[in-house]
Amino acid sequence: MIDECSVKDALGPLIEVDTSNPPGKNSRRIANILREQLASTGCKFKLVRSPLDRFEALSKEVDGISGERVNLIATLDRGEGKTMIFNAHVDVVPAVGEWTKPPFNLTKAGDELFGRGVSDDKGPLAMFVLVIKELAETPGWRGKIILVATVDEEIGGYTGLGYLMDGEVISGDYCIVGDGDIDSISNAANGCLVFKLTIKGKSVHSSMNWLGVNAVDKAAKLITRLEAYNKILNTRKSKVQTNSEKGVTCLTPSLTVGLIRGGTKVNIVPDSCKLEVDRRVIPEENKLEAIKEFKKILEELKRADKDFNYDLHVEGLHNSFYVREDNELITTACRVYEEITKRKGRILGTLGCLDTSYVAKHGIPVFTFGVSRVESSIHGIDEHAKIKDLIDFGYIVKETTQRLLR
Ligand SMILES: [Zn+2]
Structure with a gap:
């Protein structure tokens, strides 16, 4: 069940780990928490440390980064069939400014949750965990689901998703990058x-x-x-x-x-x-x-x-990318979006650059989608997300995955 209670249980421990980047520490700690959360699902786990030379190249460009870079790959395998990749990043931007809520404690106020990373990007990450837990107990699908929790998205590093895709550490038939807003499905970026x-x-x-x-x-x-x-x-x-x-x-x-x-x-x-x-x-x-x-x-x-x-x-830096609007992944997600939110599913490109381009580059259909809204204050003080948006995101991802992995 994806509801307020399970959302808070999954997200709370992730918010409590300070993964501010720079410096970008604690990626191993957060990988271990994710592993515990998924322990009952039958997932197989792999921790992939980014090679030192890539990290050293990055430290020449970005001041103040330190600590090892550990990416987590969790695979739920149901045998023959297609593979769906879920990606979210574990690092957050530093919590500077005068917060009225503690940035590294999940706090509820009204129908919203507050904390650094709630929208960008630990909210979607926690939802992917809940989706995998749900699908581990759901019959009627086959293939593989791979959760990739990656490092250094916030500093444009090549130690996370770029490294894993170009190094062919992971591959798949579809990918959802949970790092966007709840109002549109993003199929392209500059x-x-x-x-x-x-x-x-x-x-x-x-x-x-x-x-x-x-x-x-x-x-x-x-x-x-x-x-x-x-x-x-x-x-x-x-x-x-x-x-x-x-x-x-x-x-x-x-x-x-x-x-x-x-x-x-x-x-x-x-x-x-x-x-x-x-x-x-x-x-x-x-x-x-x-x-x-x-x-x-x-x-x-x-x-x-x-x-x-x-x-x-x-x-x-990043390449641009474009996935056709009539691609089966996009049309399925759009249909599911409309069924669950009762709103029109908009397919829009993103002006900013996205790590998603590292996936599209390998010919894998992919889109970016998330839980943030313009007013969510991502990268700002008192970052937050609506509990309903988190739950909707979870069910949209779950249903889209189930329909594609038949
Ligand atoms: Zn992000």
């Missing part, structure tokens, strides 16, 4: 590229600035060009619809100069200016084309000004 630039100048005393090359001035020229380029990108539209509350009706590419650092002292002409630029890529765009377009802007500036010199380093 991808992300980061351009790290160093604009190079020549430093001299500012009283003779005509003898130098000001790297900050050169960067300003580029920024003006990028502002115009972003406007062009914003007019390109994906065919994938998105939540109109975000100010657009479909997935849209964008470019943001997110960071600038230049100069050493006010009376020295700067010899270097660093820029970091975030480029969001819609599913219809090709990442290599996006890089080419960006480089073209740099080359044009270079042709027009021999003193415009730069170094460019490109990082590809």
Whole structure:
């Protein structure tokens, strides 16, 4: 039975383990709790520690991370048939700010539960546990259900779902990533590229600035060009619809100069200016084309000004993905959603990047779905979720799985 009582029993112990990331500790502790919760189901368990080199690469990018990274894989096996993967992440963002409720204790107020991770992402994780417990006692389905509780989603790490999928540690026929909102089934998301630039100048005393090359001035020229380029990108539209509350009706590419650092002292002409630029890529765009377009802007500036010199380093973060609306996984989930919530099931793309792309990349039909609402304060103070949304999420996942694993 998935009800208020079982929801609190499953979720409470998960909230009490502080998995704030950074530092991202306690993944083994939470894996052990999940193992205990699923002990009676007949699941087989595997703990997969992320290799040290991947963790070390991550610690160069994110300050203050420490502790081992342990992913839990729990498999409920009913023999021949298809495989459904459930994924949720165990880490949470730190509980900063003035909370009115204790962040690491599950608290009920009205028809809502409060605590860091209730919405993102321990709520869905606890619901997956309850679904597996229910299905372990339900006849009439066959195949496998794999719960994958992963690390480092909040810091964009490659030590969790990305590592497990690319390393072929897990595979399946369908996947539900429980890390979204209760109002829509998300079948697509934008991808992300980061351009790290160093604009190079020549430093001299500012009283003779005509003898130098000001790297900050050169960067300003580029920024003006990028502002115009972003406007062009914003007019390109994906065919994938998105939540109109975000100010657009479909997935849209964008470019943001997110960071600038230049100069050493006010009376020295700067010899270097660093820029970091975030480029969001819609599913219809090709990442290599996006890089080419960006480089073209740099080359044009270079042709027009021999003193415009730069170094460019490109990082590809998440890929975009798109799963067709008529895929059996999406249509089944949508039908079940409408039956259980009595609301219209909306299929929408997500503007942000998602770990879900690591699953879609391997050709596995997948969607993102969760328990949060705009007002749930995810990543904010007093994070919460409605008890009814948690229960609905559980039954939607259970019923969808049962219909697909026949
Ligand atoms: Zn999340």
